[in-house]
Amino acid sequence: MVITTYKNQVVKDTPHKIDVREMYNKESAQAMLMALQPGESLKPHKTPVDVFFFVVEGRPTIHIGEESEVCEADTLVESPADIVHYISNSSSSIARVLVVKAPRPTSQTRVL
DSSP states (O other): OOOOOGGGSOBOOOTTOSEEEEEEEETTEEEEEEEEOTTOBOOOEEOSSEEEEEEEESOOEEEETTEEEEOOTTOEEEEOTTOOEEEEOOSSSOEEEEEEEESOOSSOOEEO
8 A cells, every 4th residue: 555645745846836746656647736825826738648637625717728617626627638728726715636647648748
């Protein structure tokens, strides 16, 4: 058994400049837990693999292509490969989102 605890993971240095921590990283998939403070947002970007977002806490807005939706905790949102997407938090409380890429990308995400 392998147990990974969020608070023990190092905050990754990303172009988005938010709290992102790697929870799982294997060839089959990669999982990151993001914490967006009120007013924070990812930069629009494209990922070379399919992604899903699972809202753990808060009410972030998930933007995929031309669609945007405020999502509640316990909601899963799918995003196909090579579609512009990002997450923003316009609420007054923290939003935590588990981001899973499958399979793990072999090329870089493209920030727009």
